[in-house]
Amino acid sequence: MIDANNVVQQITKGQLFDFAGGVHPPQQKSLSNTTPINTIAEPERLYIPVKQHIGVQGSIRVCIGQNVSKGEPLTTSGNPFAVPVHASTSGMVVEITEHPSAHPSGLPETTIIIEPDGHAQWQLMPVITDYFSEDKVTLLERICQAGISGLGGAGFPTHIKTNPQKPVECLIINGIECEPYISSDDRIMREHAWQIKQGINILRHIINPKQIIIAVEDNKPEAMDAIKTACIDDTSITIANVPTKYPAGGERQLIQVLTGEEVPHDGLPIDIGCLMYNVGTCYAIADAVLHGKALVQRVVTLTGQALKAPQNVWALLGTPIHHLLTVGDYDPQRQRSQKVIMGGPMMGFTVHNDLVPVVKITNCLLVPDREELPDIQDERPCIRCGLCADACPAGLLPQQLFWHSKAKEYDKAQAYNLDACIECGACAYVCPSEIPLVHYYRKAKSDIKHQAAEKEKSEKARERFETRQARLLADKQAREEKHRLAAEARKKAMEQKGGSDAKDKIAAALARAKAKRAAAQTNKDAEE
């Protein structure tokens, strides 16, 4: 458990900690961060996947042909881990179908397709201006109903995170944005610092943390100034200027930088008294509570040298990529093969086609030109140089993980703490043999997960079988016991009914049978 007051004292003295490893890839932020966030025209169709967070999906509460308003919930659920999705603008539901997902796999998932009517008619939730006098549960309920899940990348339901079962020492607001190219958090901090501050106030009211720290990387001085201005009359908020190093924005890494403490490998930040929110999430919380607006849009960075007009835009959730590529003035001629990365160059994934929609965790579309990001397909043997281990922020030995993952020796990979890998890509970034290390780890992790699931399944089947066998055996034994008892009871009853009487009856019956047999024998002899 950290001591928040100590931590804040250190930060105000300008003392920060360092995390192991890390890399310094070229920033490329100025490509997109010089112009204000642009408001763009609505697309012709919106593709809204019903599940955009970690957890369970709600059930769909609209039908084809139904008119919906902007901000109207499309799904509903009583499950605490379900977060609703909303119509991003007013229009008509034209289809509910399987559609390629905004996921590395690109697997189709249930998606509600809306054709906007062009009016953008809001359906607002009641505005809660005086949130200080509101019950915490009401506010959590509002955060959930507004469909807010972590906008930083993980997509964990915010209302669940905001209801910790342990006391919170430090509320940390993450404005690091350590991935190169991406500037959506940078721009939202510059332009909407005040609303972010309002979101933080709401979180403070709900969580009641001892200290609040806003962390901004030192490559974003303008954002830092804006945040400082917004917090100028609030001395209870500490602002940390974090040195630029990838992946300083990773939750566990940032906690280490600010507090010097590590989150236990099998625990959560709250176990050491920390709770972390992305600046975009704070903005969305303020929107939901103070303006009654559900989460229907987010800032998306459109960047890369293959776009003639890189910029940040307010994109409605569900906006297909081709619409944003048009906004960014995409020039396919600048690419060798057509490629769009959702997210940054380190952890982003390539999307399958241009109909993939923007979802709650989409912070960037990166469209590199042919010179910009190398195509990597020339994997060579590992020369054990150890650059990967020097770069790993989790203190792992990436090449050992690689050997064992490649050889499918998953128990050994796990012995080298494969689970602790955050897939930041620093190891593969520095690898001189261009080995797609993270790819091997992902494969190993998913195989391990799969194997564990299989094992659990077969374990359950075995248990079921054994239980059934035991039940059958018990039934059989019970039946036999019952028969035995019944027989004994009959015997007893017979004996009790007058012992000799019964014996006489048996003797008489035997005598009768004997006489009969003798008679038959006599007859037979006579015939002969």
Add this chain to the structure above:
Amino acid sequence: MQFSLSSSPHNRVRRDTSQVMRMVCYACIPGILAQTWFFGWGTIIQISLAIMTAIVTEATILELRKKDVSRGIRDYSAILTALLLGICLPPLAPWWLIVIGTFFSIAIVKQLYGGLGFNMFNPAMVGYVVLLISFPISMSAWLPVQSMAQTPYDFIDAFTVITTGYSQSGYSLVQLQLGVDGITQATPLDAVRTGLLSGMTYSETLSSPIFSSGWGWSTGWSAVSIAYLLGGIFLLQQRIINWHMPISMLAGVVVTAGLLNMIAPDQTGSIPFHLFSGAVIFGAFFIVTDPVSGSTTDKGRLIFGALIGFWTVIIRTYGGYPDAVAFAVIIMNIAVPLIDYYTQPRTYGHQS
């Protein structure tokens, strides 16, 4: 529109294996120049022969293994191995020596173990040790610093001696080894070793003509060491190598030599003698830093390097050979899996 797919991260440091290998080759240049300046053209010819043999051997075996030959050659690893072995041989050693050594390094030590990345031992050092054990006389036929040689030789001489055994004017290798005083010049390590074995004290051995400076090291040999040190500093500065192994090896040499010299000052060499007389500097920056056969954890690298330094001094002092870097490296190569296993770093969020 369908897009092409790839796995994250999508960005890379644009320094690949072949660049790393090439940088190490370039870093050898000052040392090679110094060697050529002090000991004549032989080294250059040895290196050229080694590189040719390495390319032919590597290509042949890759072809036999049905691998991409040009890709294999272009990673420069075979060329680097050849270069390192060529540097280690006496400048006028007969041509077949370097050919056998390089062939052994590439074919047996590297490719038979599975090629680049899979060799357990440092190929150049095993090649060197094989030659040293099999052909001890040829392998110790070092030349005097050319300014002190009775008969300095030129490039053509070097070529003919290496190929035929005699220079243009008919001098044999043995004659070329003579110093101005008409005595066969040994290496400084040899001189001290022979001296100590014949009952002289360490300080008496330093009166041998090879130690012209009063510092306990020989002009030519230490200058070569310093040239390699420059190359090593370049590699450190370019972050091609980590500081752990070279520094810990040097520390291992300093501590071991220092202790021995304290206990028995007359029977053992001083710290500067050990550092600058033989292959220690070259070894620290160019040999122990071979990533494939070395330790991979930071702590492991420190142990690996320090023990190589330790063994080098111990074998030099008590063993059967004047220099010992190659033996020390091979001994520690064997220990690498063990070292790596016991020096795993603490993972984030885990107890140590």
